[in-house]
Amino acid sequence: MKPAPFDYVRAGHPDQALELLASAGDEAKLLAGGQSLIPMLNFRLARPALLIDIGRLGELSYISRQDGTLRIGATTRQAQLERSKLVSDGWPLLARAIGWVAHPQIRSVGTVGGSVAHADPAAELPVACSVLEARMTVAGRSGKREISADDFFVTHLTSAIEADEMLLEIAIPAAPDGAGQSFVEYSRRHGDFALGGAAVVMPLDAEGRCVGVRITLMTAAPVPWRARTAEKLLEGAAPELAVLSAAAEAAASEINPTGDIHGDSSYRKALARTLCLQALTEAAATATPPNATGMDQ
Ligand SMILES: Cc1cc2nc3c(=O)[nH]c(=O)nc-3n(C[C@H](O)[C@H](O)[C@H](O)COP(=O)(O)OP(=O)(O)OC[C@H]3O[C@@H](n4cnc5c(N)ncnc54)[C@H](O)[C@@H]3O)c2cc1C
Incomplete structure (x- = not known):
């Protein structure tokens, strides 16, 4: 299938893209790498009258570190x-x-911003943003605003970015020193969208107990799913297998994933539990208490 007709403008500057967005409103779509939008146009799941190409805006292409972020x-x-x-x-x-x-x-070709803005709960970067507590800066007619990952992902393929706004930057704080970290997923062929996945950040206190563990599940809900009940269950506990298993069980029990031809809901729930335990175990194996890293001495 071919897309419905549209006009195309390549923006020369972020301000130009914002002006075009402000005047076209809902009729326009930003085009970044096109790796999700072009298939949607071809299937006529999106029919914008205007495509504003931001893919070559060099001003928005950078990776830097500032104050640990x-x-x-x-x-x-x-x-x-x-x-x-x-x-x-x-x-x-x-x-x-x-x-x-x-x-x-x-x-x-695909951009980091395009993946985050697309807000697919089966995509890896939104899950990483959730578990690492990223903050997204967006700009629009009324200026810039910053949105936490929790508020940014609203539902399936929907973010908090308004029609006249553009995502400018993703800011990701470093995980606490010594925190164990893991990201695991399962798909039938490498490169396919995952059937399930889990990401964990596991800081420990000086006694080696979990403090402020973060768990996000992939493809488990319409948004990257922070497994808060499991996180609470781990608070103050030593990361031993029985505790980690109970946490993985709690994480899986809070979700009700949608089934499809690749796996029904109960399969996906079981997969979430297995992958969550795998991520927790791996994070626990790599976590070091602060005194072991020398940070609190
Ligand atoms: C065969 C195939 C397999 C794939 N497998 C995976 C996978 O396993 N995991 C995965 O995560 N992704 C996968 N993708 C998607 C890929 O990662 C895309 O690159 C990404 O989702 C979108 O990035 P993009 O730059 O191409 O954005 P585009 O397709 O250009 O845009 C996507 C959406 O985001 C909006 N947008 C883009 N940039 C901005 C911005 N700065 N501000 C506001 N809105 C913006 C667009 O308007 C559009 O609605 C796959 C794609 C293909 C074609």
């Missing part, structure tokens, strides 16, 4: 994130997540 411009290609030493050294969970996204050809 990773800052990623929205048009940064996914492949740049994958190759970044800053990311692999300081944000290992993000580095793990990006390796699971699609195929190299898609990552070389």
